[in-house]
Amino acid sequence: MDYEVLYDAIFHRRSVRKYDSAPLTDQAIAELHEFMQGVKPLVPGIKTEFKLLLPGDIKTNAPHAVCLYSEKKDGWRMNAGFMMEQVDLYLSADNIGACWLGMTKPDKGKVAPPAGMEWLATLCFGTPAQPMHREGTEQFNRKSLNEISNVTDLYHVLEAVRLAPSAMNKQPWFFSGSAEHVVISRKKSLMLDKLNQIDTGIALCCLMLALSHQGKDVKFSFGKQPVPEKQIFMAAAEITARA
Numbered sequence: 001m002d003y004e005v006l007y008d009a010i011f012h013r014r015s016v017r018k019y020d021s022a023p024l025t026d027q028a029i030a031e032l033h034e035f036m037q038g039v040k041p042l043v044p045g046i047k048t049e050f051k052l053l054l055p056g057d058i059k060t061n062a063p064h065a066v067c068l069y070s071e072k073k074d075g076w077r078m079n080a081g082f083m084m085e086q087v088d089l090y091l092s093a094d095n096i097g098a099c100w101l102g103m104t105k106p107d108k109g110k111v112a113p114p115a116g117m118e119w120l121a122t123l124c125f126g127t128p129a130q131p132m133h134r135e136g137t138e139q140f141n142r143k144s145l146n147e148i149s150n151v152t153d154l155y156h157v158l159e160a161v162r163l164a165p166s167a168m169n170k171q172p173w174f175f176s177g178s179a180e181h182v183v184i185s186r187k188k189s190l191m192l193d194k195l196n197q198i199d200t201g202i203a204l205c206c207l208m209l210a211l212s213h214q215g216k217d218v219k220f221s222f223g224k225q226p227v228p229e230k231q232i233f234m235a236a237a238e239i240t241a242r243a
């Protein structure tokens with residue numbers, strides 16, 4: 001699936017919490033499987049694995065769930081958010097309802113983590129039994145652009161990023177720097193520290209898709225850079241016109 005399809009999905013997706021109990025077709029699952037094999041990572045060199053679960057493996061009212069397991073390395077949570085959001089947008093574009101489950105691991109003893117990896121994220125999914133698409137951006141309950149960035153030259157790109165989903169809809173991200181060199185940070189939070197790292201990866205996925213839509217390339221780096229007060233540095237993005 002190309003990035004434009006995922007980009008368009010940003011403007012219509014919503015979390016689905018009511019599902020038809022019937023499973024998806026084998027073909028839909030096979031296509032999802034194929035998509036997941038091509039998901040782009042954010043941080044190179046972190047081993048990850050998606051696992052599709054069966055209904056009895058995890059507590060959810062959806063007929064399916066996918067978990068992301070990862071090697072524990074710097075940036076692993078942010079990387080997981082970046083990767084799983086591609087799956088979330090793929091499902092939305094394919095008219096399959098989905099919802100992130102930040103705390104729901106597979107039931108003990110049901111699914112063994114791959115060797116050397118730990119569970120990081122779950123997305124449940126299935127045929128929706130409720131409306132699954134928003135009609136316009138006014139239906140999103142989100143912060144305004146000036147609450148998430150002081151780089152006005154980047155607002156046309158950040159309009160998509162602003163709509164990204166986050167745990168408890170906290171939207172912890174902030175974008176500073178310049179339109180060519182963006183610094184991404186997040187608000188300090190003791191309670192949501194781990195989930196906010198995943199959230200930031202989700203926002204970076206939307207940033208990459210929005211830049212791609214504008215004909216730009218982005219290179220992320222993770223060496224510490226100055227950030228606004230009360231923020232935690234997460235990543236920097238070097239933006240260039242696509243060659």
Ligand SMILES: Cc1cc2nc3c(=O)[nH]c(=O)nc-3n(C[C@H](O)[C@H](O)[C@H](O)COP(=O)(O)O)c2cc1C
Pocket residue numbers: 013014015017099100101102103104164165166167168169195198199202
């Ligand atoms: C990392 C993460 C964890 C989440 N965990 C849960 C959860 O456990 N249960 C739930 O109902 N929704 C969960 N959500 C969904 C958010 O509540 C939802 O994305 C947010 O309120 C924005 O709404 P929207 O997705 O409909 O745009 C989670 C979202 C993220 C990104």
